[in-house]
Amino acid sequence: MASDKPSQEDRNGTEEQKRSKLAKEDVKIDCTIQRAMHLPHLPWEILHLIFLRTVAPGWLIMPDRRYLSAWNVNTRAKLHLINVCRDWYEAGIELLYEEIAINSIGQLCALASTLRTHSSLADKVASLHLSFYIHDTTVYRRIYDSLPSLCPNLVKLGFSEFFSCPGMPPYLPSLHSLTHLELHSCSFVLFAGSIDIVAANLVSLSVYGHNSDTNDREDETTVEVQFPRLQVLRCRLDTDGLTFITERCKFPALKTFLGEPPSIFDMYNYTGNIFRHILIFIQHHGQRLTTLFLYYFAYDVKLQENAPFMAKVLAELVHLRHLIIPPFFDILVPQVLWLDCYFVWQQTRHAQILPLLSADERKNLFPNLQRFRCIDPGPLELPLIYVLLPPTLEDECHFSFPGIDIKCDARSMTGMSTAIREVKDDEEDLDFSSGSASECESYEPPPDSEESDWSDESEWASASFENSAQEAEVSNDSKRETESFEGSKPRETESSNDTKRETESLEGSKPRETESSEELEWKADEEQCLKLWRKARFAS
Template sequence: MGPEVDVSLEQDNRWKRSSTDTTQSLPWELLHLIFQYAVAPSFLMIPDRCRHSAWSLNISTLRRLIIVCHDWYEAGIELLYVDVAVYWIEQLSSLLWTLQNRPDLAFKLLSIHIVCHVPPDHVEAFDLALKSFASICPNLTQLSAQFVHVHPSRYSRILPAFSGIPLTHLAIHSDDARSSTDLVYLFSESLILLALYARDALPTSSWTTRVENSAGQSGQLRFPRLQYFQHDLEGYQLQFICVNWEFPALAYLTCLKRRWNHSYLALADNLEFIRTHGRKISTLFLGYSIKDAHEYRVVEMIETLSGMTQLRHLIMPSFDDLSIPQIQCLDLFSSDNILPPISDLDSRFPNLKSYRLLDSSLFSLPWIYTMFPPTGQRYEFRYPGISIRADECSLRGTSSSERSLVRGEDLLFTSDSDSESDWVPSSDDDTGPDDDTHSSEHDTSGSDSEIDCEISEDEFDEYEFTSSIPPYL
């Protein structure tokens, strides 16, 4: 190879290193893969509205990537629309405009999270918007509903809109038994995953009456496909479900503890539920400490768990006297995050294959123990707001996600926006209303415009995001 060719190649390589066109013109498939690796999968995030949550941080990262150029925008924009979160009702019009004018994005939408306040004068618009979602998003199968500072009867607005959709995943945060159970009855035949959070509601004896009224003459209900059930219910709520609902395919059960409840009473309710519906349960998360429980309650728990013939994976607080022979994977968590030693481990758990400590700070993430099952391997994942590390005997990490909003919390968001139009990398497409929820478009109408997508605290209410991969299983 002659010197002239060497000089030519050197000049060509120097130009390629200094040119931005090389990276911007990557194949679509490669760009799409890079974007997926750059942000956390959404099963590691909760679609909360906190400014520094993992959800917001990761979507902000994705937005920064896709505004680099038009090619990157087209390769990554659909990732923002797979999992949609609605935080205030003003978002709905711009979101619907985008989905109606981009059927490809509507086709990608799998999950919607409603976490918003619906004022009385916006009820009709809310109804129409939900009906539109149901009609233009053919693959929508996952719904999470949590209304903030509003009468819980707003749940009834979802019923006619989603009645024709075979939902497979449903999560409800509600203080109202009637409205939440209406949703459950509507989708019981198709549900694979159900999560019920009672939020601030204390269990009352009127709960069963209201549920029976919502179901007609009887509260009997069957979930033929349901495999995952997660709840923080207790008392009359859980007792009624235990007696009147059937879960023939239930394999994964998570029993969460509310902050104010009495562990030993809630434990008794959950043990009764397990005895009734635990025949096929293989993985159990029991979030109740029984250190202060009476001795007979401890014996009852051990007998109940030992009778679960299909149980292989148990997650619960550390407990010295635990002995369940069929367990193969045991995950314990403690307040000091130190793996407690268990004397006579081999005799208490003769079939044990894995024994590890779970970091309690990860429990805000639903189903974290199924997403990262014990394998004995070392690995580490780092994303904005999320850090997860695993080794032979522990699963540790941190997450800035929250399971649900607390009543009275300052949400740090408003529906005001000074933006008249958003910036999109150059293309021939028509533009429409601002889509503060999902698009990667960026405001340039005022002096606060930031093309690099850095978001100030004063502007943050204009940037509500979605995630890339459905947040469930």
């Protein structure tokens, strides 16, 4: 009978194979360690250039508080870079603090505390975007008044549609470095008295406002504002706001104008012929316009009536070279060299009446036309399409970042956020990043001393801005983060998840820890804050 026990030669061969396998693995590990050891010792300038091409630029995407939004995916990519080692931190920390989006009063407190402690980080802040409601303006103003000294190099300041503006902050006179200003859902008419202080240095202005309520502030409507250096104006205003900027504002250097009618969600807040007011503004301030971006308001029933007036206004723009309009406009503009047709909705691509898609029709309407393109930005919101896709583009461009994929050539452009498609309905609202937010919201500063606002670090109960405002998002769910960070990989099926869980249990993986009482309390506070936010949102 043959013995079932392995022979001595078999045992020796098996052991030799094991040693050989372990030796190969050790070699692989050593190579990996050597590569990892060499990477951090690259010169700072080279590392910084690599990081610049790894993360998407801030002007390409809009701040979005959703966890899987392109903005948050891009922020987490920056965090992954700076957490590798000290050298990578020094090379990439500027990318993290260069553009900051604040979604709660707690994050604002944490940011102020961090910048006050680390002056080197304060010099790196160039863009600040605020998006949250203010119920008690006392704490807000005390922090807000200190931001000029904390952000001496601030270039861009933005107020989102969620921001409750009690009035233009009093510190604006000291922001001499401010060149870009964005006002969302704020009355530009009411801001005119304060914006005059920074208007002299503004190069770009974006205004998205609701009804101006000029009856409550009639004194502000008489203010005249001069914008001597403004070159780019993007606005979405009602008839009162358009009338104000037409009659009370001066734009002698304006070269690019983006006139956006209200969306379907704001149509009930607007009355009158919006498109005609936009054309009147262009007629008054468009003498130097070289780029014009006209959006079509689908609910403007008087669009056909405005066609002759639009042709007259565009004919007077002698310097106009780049025109961006929907494909169903039928106008004669001989001075235009570059024409881009912007598809308002996907169905227009298959519509029957699209005169500008015909080569013969374009030749008749634009006899000097050098290039024509169809622009379809896709789900990725591009604030300034003409910057990403200039009219002189010759070759194909491909922008690929974690969670973002953009391709464009001389004929078309498509933008895709690979993370936004995974957003669930229950994740589209506010993202309160840490428990310190509730502490800062409930904090009442001492009434006596103004200097004491920043004297006691413990009263603000906030760690660094990285931990409370951004890094906390990374620790929410590592598995979901990995899926959103890789972007292009599809979500795993339930069967594969079950298989992974079984494998982990067989390998002796640790069981998932139960949620602590602090986490449960934080979730309850978040749900309560969401309810209050939705109630205030619909009430407004």
